[in-house]
Amino acid sequence: MIITKKKDLKDILAALEGKKTVYLFGCDSCAEQCATGGEKEIKEMTAALTERGFEVVGSSIPEETCYRQLVLKDYKHKKEIESADAVVVLACGAGVRTVADVAKESQPVIPALDSTFLATVERVGRFFEGCALCGECVLIDTAGICPHTECPKGLLNGPCGGVADGMCEVDVTSPCAWVRIYNRLKEQGRLHLMKRRKPPKDNSVGVRPRKTLLRGEGSGHEAGHGRKKQ
Amino acid sequence: MTEKSKLQKELNAGKFVITAEICPPRGTDTSVFIEKARLLKGKITSANVTDNQRAVMRLSSLACSALLLKEGVEPVFQMTCRDRNRLAIQSDILGAWALGVRNILALTGDHVSFGDHRDAKAVYDLDSVQLVETIATLNAGKNMKGTELRGATDFFIGAVVAPEANPWEPEEMKFEKKVGAGARFFQTQAIFDMDKFKRFFEGSVKFNVKVLGGILLLKSANMANFLNKNVPGVHVPPSVIDELTGAKDQLEAGIKIAARQVRELKKFCHGAHIMAIGQEESVVKIIEEAG
Numbered sequence: 462m463i464i465t466k467k468k469d470l471k472d473i474l475a476a477l478e479g480k481k482t483v484y485l486f487g488c489d490s491c492a493e494q495c496a497t498g499g500e501k502e503i504k505e506m507t508a509a510l511t512e513r514g515f516e517v518v519g520s521s522i523p524e525e526t527c528y529r530q531l532v533l534k535d536y537k538h539k540k541e542i543e544s545a546d547a548v549v550v551l552a553c554g555a556g557v558r559t560v561a562d563v564a565k566e567s568q569p570v571i572p573a574l575d576s577t578f579l580a581t582v583e584r585v586g587r588f589f590e591g592c593a594l595c596g597e598c599v600l601i602d603t604a605g606i607c608p609h610t611e612c613p614k615g616l617l618n619g620p621c622g623g624v625a626d627g628m629c630e631v632d633v634t635s636p637c638a639w640v641r642i643y644n645r646l647k648e649q650g651r652l653h654l655m656k657r658r659k660p661p662k663d664n665s666v667g668v669r670p671r672k673t674l675l676r677g678e679g680s681g682h683e684a685g686h687g688r689k690k691q
Numbered sequence: 692m693t694e695k696s697k698l699q700k701e702l703n704a705g706k707f708v709i710t711a712e713i714c715p716p717r718g719t720d721t722s723v724f725i726e727k728a729r730l731l732k733g734k735i736t737s738a739n740v741t742d743n744q745r746a747v748m749r750l751s752s753l754a755c756s757a758l759l760l761k762e763g764v765e766p767v768f769q770m771t772c773r774d775r776n777r778l779a780i781q782s783d784i785l786g787a788w789a790l791g792v793r794n795i796l797a798l799t800g801d802h803v804s805f806g807d808h809r810d811a812k813a814v815y816d817l818d819s820v821q822l823v824e825t826i827a828t829l830n831a832g833k834n835m836k837g838t839e840l841r842g843a844t845d846f847f848i849g850a851v852v853a854p855e856a857n858p859w860e861p862e863e864m865k866f867e868k869k870v871g872a873g874a875r876f877f878q879t880q881a882i883f884d885m886d887k888f889k890r891f892f893e894g895s896v897k898f899n900v901k902v903l904g905g906i907l908l909l910k911s912a913n914m915a916n917f918l919n920k921n922v923p924g925v926h927v928p929p930s931v932i933d934e935l936t937g938a939k940d941q942l943e944a945g946i947k948i949a950a951r952q953v954r955e956l957k958k959f960c961h962g963a964h965i966m967a968i969g970q971e972e973s974v975v976k977i978i979e980e981a982g
Contacts, residue, residue: 623799
């Protein structure tokens with residue numbers, strides 16, 4: 462799940478300066494679960510903007526706002542969206558981009574949230590960063606604990622000198638990722654994986670923007686990602 | 692063949708060597724830095740030049756290493772993985788060699804969240820094991836992509852180990868990886884438990900690397916208490932704190948304690964690396980006191 466948090470309202474108001482009518486998009490997927498883009502938050506945003514003299518002409522909460530077809534459907538059926546001076550999106554950055562790409566070039570689309578990380582969900586309302594989306598999974602060697610994600614330095618060959626009594630020097634309340642990897646690999650009888658020297662990361666697999674094309678134009682031999690071999 | 696560094700020659704000859712740390716200035720005024728270098732000249736074998744230590748921005752360790760050479764003090768060029776990607780790392784290493792630097796110490800580097808630029812991007816394109824391997828590759832006349840260099844390096848490659856790390860096993864694995872990657876000498880983090888250090892040293896003998904025990908000058912009981920409270924993993928023993936507290940001049944007591952540690956190391960170790968954090972004149976006293 463993509464975790465989002467609310468931007469400061471004054472930043473949103475600054476971006477809306479000079480506009481009168483506003484349309485709101487939420488997202489019934491990740492942002493709803495983060496309590497940042499569901500029905501309640503749309504209501505709150507509507508009230509906050511109305512109070513400050515804006516006219517909120519309508520709102521939608523697509524099932525997934527990062528899904529172009531769903532956003533397109535709203536734009537087609539609700540004429541008030543296109544006529545609004547601006548659109549405010551309570552969704553992750555991918556949601557904002559999706560709406561911005563569907564909107565006319567002349568219509569400002571403004572994010573109401575900051576996108577923070579891709580999470581594993583411990584239970585409702587408790588999120589922990591789960592994956593850095595680095596492009597080449599190292600969990601195969603690290604017993605399911607990601608050094609890119611859980612070590613602030615992203616080290617690949619074991620703990621740094623800052624590990625203290627098994628805890629991380631950057632956040633002393635968190636156990637060191639590499640100590641956890643060590644303990645788990647030991648438990649699995651696979652410590653040889655940790656003894657092996659890991660080469661530097663191939664950062665070319667993560668060159669942005671990345672894409673995956675399973676169908677349509679450009680798919681086939683290039684499918685998978687946008688990496689171009691030298 | 693280029694001449695080996697004094698550090699390498701003395702260690703290979705079995706001499707007990709002493710190195711110390713000098714910290715670059717927070718600006719372009721190098722007068723104090725040079726003064727410290729002159730103070731240490733002839734007293735130590737080589738001086739480590741720290742690389743934006745504690746993630747606080749300072750004059751570059753490469754430039755300061757070159758300044759030391761001009762003063763006739765042999766530098767150990769410290770390089771962390773925090774601030775440069777692999778292109779910058781390799782080109783700075785080549786630069787250091789071209790300027791006459793012969794010793795290099797590879798470190799991970801304190802995270803930017805400790806420093807004065809907490810909004811900086813922490814790079815860590817390589818880790819310390821990969822950095823050691825990169826230097827070894829440049830020593831072999833190639834860059835990381837296998838391209839032949841027009842002129843290789845021949846650095847004496849060093850790395851860091853924390854003999855008192857808890858848990859020890861993951862640190863031990865990393866130490867062995869650094870050896871395997873090409874590290875030939877180690878400067879350790881500060882020693883607080885000499886018996887533990889000795890056990891580490893004895894275990895390291897089979898790897899045929901040179902080990903310099905890290906000695907941290909405790910300037911006062913307050914400093915020792917501060918370290919215990921605020922620096923994770925540091926455990927200054929109560930007996931040492933008592934010794935500092937009971938002393939008339941706590942700095943003098945700290946110098947005595949450090950000198951005693953150096954004398955201990957002389958009995959079995961290859962050398963001592965003194966970290967005095969801005970107290971270079973005390974380094975001289977420690978060395979004289981240790982005899």
